[in-house]
Amino acid sequence: MLKANKQTISALQLKAEEIRRKVLNIVYTSKAGHIGGSLSSVDMETALYFHIMNIDPKKPDMEGRDRFILSKGHSVEALYAVLSSAGFFDEELLKTYGQFNSKLAGHPTKKIPGVELNSGALGHGLSVGVGLSIAAKMDKKLYCTYVLMGDGEQGEGSIYEAAMSASHYKLDNLIAIIDRNKLQISGKTEDVMSLEPMRDRWEAFGWEVFEIDGNNISEIVETFENMDDTNTKPKLIISHTIKGCGVSYMEKVAKWHHGVPNEEQYKEAIAEIDERIKNLKA
Numbered sequence: 001m002l003k004a005n006k007q008t009i010s011a012l013q014l015k016a017e018e019i020r021r022k023v024l025n026i027v028y029t030s031k032a033g034h035i036g037g038s039l040s041s042v043d044m045e046t047a048l049y050f051h052i053m054n055i056d057p058k059k060p061d062m063e064g065r066d067r068f069i070l071s072k073g074h075s076v077e078a079l080y081a082v083l084s085s086a087g088f089f090d091e092e093l094l095k096t097y098g099q100f101n102s103k104l105a106g107h108p109t110k111k112i113p114g115v116e117l118n119s120g121a122l123g124h125g126l127s128v129g130v131g132l133s134i135a136a137k138m139d140k141k142l143y144c145t146y147v148l149m150g151d152g153e154q155g156e157g158s159i160y161e162a163a164m165s166a167s168h169y170k171l172d173n174l175i176a177i178i179d180r181n182k183l184q185i186s187g188k189t190e191d192v193m194s195l196e197p198m199r200d201r202w203e204a205f206g207w208e209v210f211e212i213d214g215n216n217i218s219e220i221v222e223t224f225e226n227m228d229d230t231n232t233k234p235k236l237i238i239s240h241t242i243k244g245c246g247v248s249y250m251e252k253v254a255k256w257h258h259g260v261p262n263e264e265q266y267k268e269a270i271a272e273i274d275e276r277i278k279n280l281k282a
Contacts, residue, residue, distance in 0.1 A: 003225060004051060004218075004221045004222075004225065008051065008221075009217055009218050009221065010280065011050075012046055012047060012050055012051060012217045012221070013217050013280055014277065014280040014281065015046050015050055015085065016042050016043050016046040016217060017246070017273055017276050017277045017280060018085065018277065019042050019045075019046055019078065019081045019082055019085055020039060020042050020246045020247075020273050021270065021273045021274070021277070022081035022084070022085070022091075022094065023035065023038045023039060023042065023077045023078055023081050024247070024261070024266065024269050024270060024273065025094070026077045026080065026081065026094055026097050027077055027260055027261070028260065028261055028266045029095060029097070029098075030097045030098030030099070031098070031260050032097075032098045032106065032258075032260065033076075033077045033097075033098070033106070033258065033260070034074045034075050034076075034077065034257060034258045035077065035244065035250070035256055035258070035259060035260070035261075036181070036183070036243040036244045036250060036253075036254075036256040036257045036258070036259070037072060037074065037075035037078075037150060037179065037181065037243065037257065038075045038076075038077040038078035038081075039078070039243070039244050039245050039246055039247060039250065040179055040181040040214070040215070040241040040242060040243050040244065040245050041072075041075055041078050041148060041179045041214075041239075041241065042078050042081075042082075042245070042246070043214060043215050043216070043217055043220060043241075043245070044148065044177060044179070044214055044220060044239055044241075045078055045079065045082045045148070046082060046217070047217055047220040047221050047224070048068060048146060049068075049082050049083075049086050050086065051221060052066075052146075052221070052224045053065075053066040053068065053144075053146065054066045054143065054144075055086075055114075057083075057086050057087035057088045057113075057114065058087070060088055060113040060114050063141075064141065064142065064143055065143060066143050066144045066145070066146065067116050067129075067132050067143060067144070067145040067146065068116060068145075068146045068147075068148070069116055069117050069119065069125045069126075069128055069129050069132075069145065069146070069147045069148070070108050070117075070119055070125070070148050071119055071122070071123075071124065071125020071126060071129075071147055071148060071149040071150070071153060072122065072125075072148060072149055072150035072153055072179060073107040073108050073118075073119035073120030073121075073122075073125075074106070074107060074120055074258075075150070075179075076104075076105075076106065076107055076108050076120075077097070079108060079115070080094060080097065080104055080112070081094070083112065083113070083114040083115070086114070088112070088113045088114035089112060089113055089114075106120075107119060107120030108120070116132075122150065122152075122153040122156055123153060123156025123157070123158040123159050124158065125147050125148075125149060126147050126149060126158075126159050126162040126163070126166075126176055127158055127159075127161070127162040127165075128147075129145045129146075129147035129162070129166075129174055129176065130162045130165050130166050130169075130171065130174065132145045133145045133166070133169075133171040133173050133174040133234075134169055134171065136173055137169070137171070137173065142173075143173070144173045144174070144175060145173065145174050145175070146175050146176075146177065147174070147175070147176045147177065148177045148179060149176065149177065149178050149179065150178070150179055150184070151178055151179060151180045151181065151182060151184070151189050151195060152183075152184025152185070152186075152189055152192065154178065154189075154193075154195050154198075155192070155193040155195075160205070163202065163205040163207065163234075164205055164206075166205075166206075166207070166234040167205050167206030167207060167233070167234060168206075170232040170233070170234075171234045172229055172230070172231065172232050172233055172234065172235070173229075174234040174235070175224075175227075175234075175235045175236075175237065176207075176234065176235070176236045176237070177214075177236070177237045177239050178198070178236070178237070178238050178239060179214065179239055179241055180198070180214070180238050180239055180240045180241060181241045181242060181243040181245075182243070183243045183252070183254045183257065184254075184257065185254075185257045185258070187254050188254070198238055199211060199238060202236045202238075206233060206234075207233060207234050207235065207236045208228070208231065208233040208234070208235050208236070209235075209236045209237075209238065210223050210227075210235070210236070210237045210238070211237075211238045211240065212237060212238070212239060212240065213240055213241075214237075214239025214240055214241040215241050215242055215245045220239075223237060243256065243257070244256045246272070246273060246276075247269040247272060247273070248272060249265065249268070249269075250269070
C-alpha cells in the first residue's frame with residue numbers, strides 16, 4: 001500500500017461521490033433497500049477497496065487477498081456499488097437489484113464475485129472474521145481481515161465473545177470497524193440499547209481502538225496507513241458517521257434507515273451529489 005498523496009485523496013473523494021450516486025440509483029430503481037446505512041459507510045468502503053486492501057477484481061478468489069466482511073449486511077447497496085465500480089462485476093447488473101431471479105439479493109451473497117460471506121444475520125460477521133484471522137495465522141499467510149459492523153448491531157452478545165477471542169489469540173491481522181451513525185431501525189442507538197462508553201469497553205477487551213470521522217476520506221486513509229501491526233492487538237475503528245451522509249434531507253433522520261425517495265426527492269439528492277462531483281472534477 002503506497003502512502004496517499006493529495007491526488008490520491010481527491011480521487012478517492014470523487015470515487016465515493018460516484019458510488020453514492022449509484023447507491024441512490026439502486027434504491028430508487030428497485031424501490032427497496034437500506035439507504036441510510038449504505039450512505040454512511042460509502043467513504044469507508046471506498047477507501048478500503050480503492051486504496052487499503054490487497055485485492056484483484058480479476059482474481060476475486062486470489063489466495064493472498066485481504067478479506068472484507070460486511071457484517072451489517074442489510075446495507076448491501078453500498079457494497080454492490082463499490083464492487084461494481086472496482087470491476088468485480090458488470091455495472092449493468094445493478095439495474096436488476098430487487099428483481100425476480102436477480103443475483104443481487106437484499107443481503108450479500110457469495111454468488112457475487114468479491115463477496116466473502118452471506119451476511120445480514122447481525123452479530124455474526126466478527127466471529128467469522130476471527131476465524132479467518134486465526135486461519136491466516138495458522139497457515140502463515142499475511143492477509144488481513146476487515147469486518148464492518150453497524151452500531152445497532154453492538155447489542156448482539158456474539159460480538160463480545162468474538163472480541164474476547166480476538167484479543168486472546170493476538171489477532172493483529174484483524175481490523176474491525178463500527179459504522180457509528182448513532183441511529184438504527186428503532187431510533188437512536190442510545191435509546192434502544194446504550195453502547196457507551198464504547199471505546200473503554202473495547203479497550204478493556206484488549207483491542208487497540210481508534211476514533212475517527214468516518215465520512216472523511218483523508219482521515220480514514222491516514223488511520224489505516226499509520227496502524228502499528230507489530231503490537232499483537234486486534235484493531236477497532238469507531239467510525240463516527242452521519243446516517244444518510246451526502247443527501248441533506250436524509251442526514252441524521254431515522255426513517256431513512258430503509259426509506260425510498262420519491263421522484264422529487266430522488267432528483268434533489270442526485271442534484272446535490274452531482275454538484276459535488278462537478279466541484280471535485282474542476
